[in-house]
Amino acid sequence: MSATVIAFLVLYYVVVLGIGFWALRQGSGDDLEGYLLGGRKVGPLATALTLQSTSMSGYMFLGAGALGFSQGYWALWYALGDIGGGVLNLSIIGRRMRKLSQMMGALTSIEYLEKRYPLPAVRLFAGTLTVFLLGFYVLAQFIAGGKGMALVTGIPYPAALAIAVAVILIYTFMGGYLAVVYTDFFQSLIMLVGVMWIVIAALAELGGLTAANQAIGEIDPTLLSLWGRGLGFQGQWGIVAGALLIFSVGYMGWPHVVTRHMAMSSPVTARRAGGWATLWNLFFVPAPYLVGILAVLILPSLDDPEMAIFQVANRLLPAAVTGLVMAAIMAAIMSTADSLLLQTGSIGARDLYERFIRPDATETQMVWVSRGLVLSIAFGGYFIALVEPPSIFTIIIFTTSVLGSAFLPAYVCAVWWRKANAPGALASMVVGALVSFTWQYADLAESTSMAPMLMGVLSSSATIVVVSLLTQSSAPVPSYILDAMQEADALGPIPQRLLAATDFSLTPEAAEVGRMLSGEADHE
Amino acid sequence: MSDCKSIALIRESLSSVDALRIVNAVAGAEVARIERRIYYPYFHFSAVCSARTLFGTKPISASCLVDGCNEAGATADPVVAEQSEVARDAILRSKIDARTAMNVARRFLIHTLGRRLRTIGNFNVNPEAQGLVHKAFWLIRCEDTVVMVDSLTGCLHTLGKRAA
Numbered sequence: 249m250s251a252t253v254i255a256f257l258v259l260y261y262v263v264v265l266g267i268g269f270w271a272l273r274q275g276s277g278d279d280l281e282g283y284l285l286g287g288r289k290v291g292p293l294a295t296a297l298t299l300q301s302t303s304m305s306g307y308m309f310l311g312a313g314a315l316g317f318s319q320g321y322w323a324l325w326y327a328l329g330d331i332g333g334g335v336l337n338l339s340i341i342g343r344r345m346r347k348l349s350q351m352m353g354a355l356t357s358i359e360y361l362e363k364r365y366p367l368p369a370v371r372l373f374a375g376t377l378t379v380f381l382l383g384f385y386v387l388a389q390f391i392a393g394g395k396g397m398a399l400v401t402g403i404p405y406p407a408a409l410a411i412a413v414a415v416i417l418i419y420t421f422m423g424g425y426l427a428v429v430y431t432d433f434f435q436s437l438i439m440l441v442g443v444m445w446i447v448i449a450a451l452a453e454l455g456g457l458t459a460a461n462q463a464i465g466e467i468d469p470t471l472l473s474l475w476g477r478g479l480g481f482q483g484q485w486g487i488v489a490g491a492l493l494i495f496s497v498g499y500m501g502w503p504h505v506v507t508r509h510m511a512m513s514s515p516v517t518a519r520r521a522g523g524w525a526t527l528w529n530l531f532f533v534p535a536p537y538l539v540g541i542l543a544v545l546i547l548p549s550l551d552d553p554e555m556a557i558f559q560v561a562n563r564l565l566p567a568a569v570t571g572l573v574m575a576a577i578m579a580a581i582m583s584t585a586d587s588l589l590l591q592t593g594s595i596g597a598r599d600l601y602e603r604f605i606r607p608d609a610t611e612t613q614m615v616w617v618s619r620g621l622v623l624s625i626a627f628g629g630y631f632i633a634l635v636e637p638p639s640i641f642t643i644i645i646f647t648t649s650v651l652g653s654a655f656l657p658a659y660v661c662a663v664w665w666r667k668a669n670a671p672g673a674l675a676s677m678v679v680g681a682l683v684s685f686t687w688q689y690a691d692l693a694e695s696t697s698m699a700p701m702l703m704g705v706l707s708s709s710a711t712i713v714v715v716s717l718l719t720q721s722s723a724p725v726p727s728y729i730l731d732a733m734q735e736a737d738a739l740g741p742i743p744q745r746l747l748a749a750t751d752f753s754l755t756p757e758a759a760e761v762g763r764m765l766s767g768e769a770d771h772e
Numbered sequence: 773m774s775d776c777k778s779i780a781l782i783r784e785s786l787s788s789v790d791a792l793r794i795v796n797a798v799a800g801a802e803v804a805r806i807e808r809r810i811y812y813p814y815f816h817f818s819a820v821c822s823a824r825t826l827f828g829t830k831p832i833s834a835s836c837l838v839d840g841c842n843e844a845g846a847t848a849d850p851v852v853a854e855q856s857e858v859a860r861d862a863i864l865r866s867k868i869d870a871r872t873a874m875n876v877a878r879r880f881l882i883h884t885l886g887r888r889l890r891t892i893g894n895f896n897v898n899p900e901a902q903g904l905v906h907k908a909f910w911l912i913r914c915e916d917t918v919v920m921v922d923s924l925t926g927c928l929h930t931l932g933k934r935a936a
Binding site: 351353420421470544554584585586593594611612615618622751753754755756757758759760761762764765772 | 777798810812839841842843844845861862864865873876879880881883885887890892894895897909911918920922925927928929930933
């Protein structure tokens with residue numbers, strides 16, 4: 249790696265620190281408050297890009313590129329699921345979940361599960377499984393950070409990994425205070441511009457997409473198909489379904505953060521931010537897969553496919569740009585790892601420690617529990633990443649498959665099926681996690697042509713239906729939950745236009761007003 | 773008047789005419805008519821939290837509203853409320869007490885700060901109770917549907933079958 253690259257990498261961090269310093273010294277505490285309070289003063293574009301910069305993990309820069317390099321256009325099944333799934337989650341399925349979650353006053357998805365399925369074991373199992381899987385997902389970010397750092401600085405992987413883990417820990421414990429609005433915005437812009445720059449540079453190098461495809465076809469025509477290298481997945485619709493599911497509905501199994509803000513004027517920021525985020529995804533998500541595919545031509549003797557994007561950038565971009573782009577990618581990896589660690593720490597402290605071990609825990613104690621858990625994951629992750637690092641793609645697919653298989657039916661039935669009860673949900677989570685885990689561990693996908701995610705979701709869906717129906721008399725769904733589900737549902741002959749204009753953050757109020765009008769709730 | 777009660781009402785920005793115009797615009801026809809106005813209870817808290825930065829500790833002021841009926845917390849823009857006399861039967865009764873609301877507010881603010889600042893830390897959140905405030909909603913009938921319109925934001929929400 250050239251000195252110029254390292255110089256611009258350092259310059260990037262100096263600029264980021266400078267932005268943070270400027271933002272905090274120039275009395276922009278109001279902006280910080282605005283950001284905390286729902287983006288009041290930050291604006292829709294900055295709000296959207298700030299959120300996107302944290303959602304793009306090391307997978308996009310290492311795993312996606314590796315998949316494109318190894319399997320060609322087959323990789324686009326995953327991109328398709330990612331783009332379509334986000335829209336599906338936000339617009340159709342996720343809406344009811346958010347409504348019911350707000351009506352039940354749940355702050356975390358684990359808390360929401362226990363409120364909808366009132367059984368302590370639901371929270372205990374869901375919390376424990378989530379902590380384990382999120383910890384595993386963090387491992388992918390550690391490996392990505394370590395590999396990236398090693399390439400950028402030229403230092404050996406073990407030392408680079410240690411530095412990456414240390415920086416992620418520092419970032420988690422205090423880096424988030426770094427004027428997050430402006431730094432994330434800056435980072436997001438650099439990431440988008442950088443990745444698009446790599447795509448354009450790669451296409452220019454190869455004479456355009458048509459010429460590149462022809463050249464790939466001469467090397468291995470099966471890379472141009474949607475069935476993978478050597479047509480290895482031809483006709484295996486079970487595997488295709490798994491690829492589509494993994495980043496679409498699979499995301500629904502992830503713990504979601506519930507926050508709510510009440511504006512005192514028309515809240516246009518959030519709506520416009522959603523539009524910007526979708527646009528950003530459309531441009532950004534397919535790009536790393538495409539770079540991986542083009543790397544087949546640019547770097548035919550690449551040893552480690554996970555380094556495809558880093559190496560293509562290194563080969564094609566000016567050194568200064570490479571430094572900036574790599575810094576932004578590294579920052580994105582760290583930012584994602586830090587979000588995952590925070591989520592894990594929070595679930596460990598609130599959903600497990602406070603709920604089951606010490607209900608009267610103080611905030612200070614909970615902070616220390618969170619920190620202890622984060623440190624444990626960091627040390628454990630470091631040694632796994634050092635001794636026997638699995639591929640990032642393997643980790644991401646494993647984690648998302650198990651999470652999706654365990655939680656998807658429980659989340660979906662929570663709002664769509666009134667008979668889904670606590671024993672059914674618990675059994676579904678256990679069976680889904682076990683089937684998906686076993687399918688991957690025993691490598692059954694190859695012999696059965698069925699993806700672990702697909703088998704996991706099918707088995708957990710069947711389980712919640714069968715067990716819920718069998719236990720309706722012994723464990724009926726409480727009436728207050730049925731009421732909440734009824735209110736969360738779009739009821740009555742509501743004109744489509746009104747439904748489309750509905751602000752679902754008002755659902756709790758609407759439910760109560762509806763009860764008042766029907767005489768079921770008191771007025772003064 | 774015994775049928776009226778003085779409440780702290782969050783200053784509204786939409787008149788009944790504005791609310792009708794919004795619903796008519798969404799419905800695409802002049803079919804809406806005002807049914808009534810109701811007042812929804814929230815416990816209002818203000819808090820000064822501390823956020824450590826690499827360049828020193830920053831105080832962050834935050835407003836929090838806790839839904840008096842559902843216990844749902846929410847951060848809020850600065851709240852301006854004025855005393856108003858309104859009909860008792862238009863006021864929803866709060867189902868929780870101030871102490872419960874305080875706990876919800878503290879927990880919600882810590883949760884939000886941790887998420888937004890992306891860090892593990894103790895933010896010294898000590899919410900100060902500012903009292904019970906109410907927000908007005910216009911209830912508007914639009915053909916067979918009753919729509920609730922937020923008097924501050926103009927956001928609307930359809931009500932369920934029972935209300936219609």
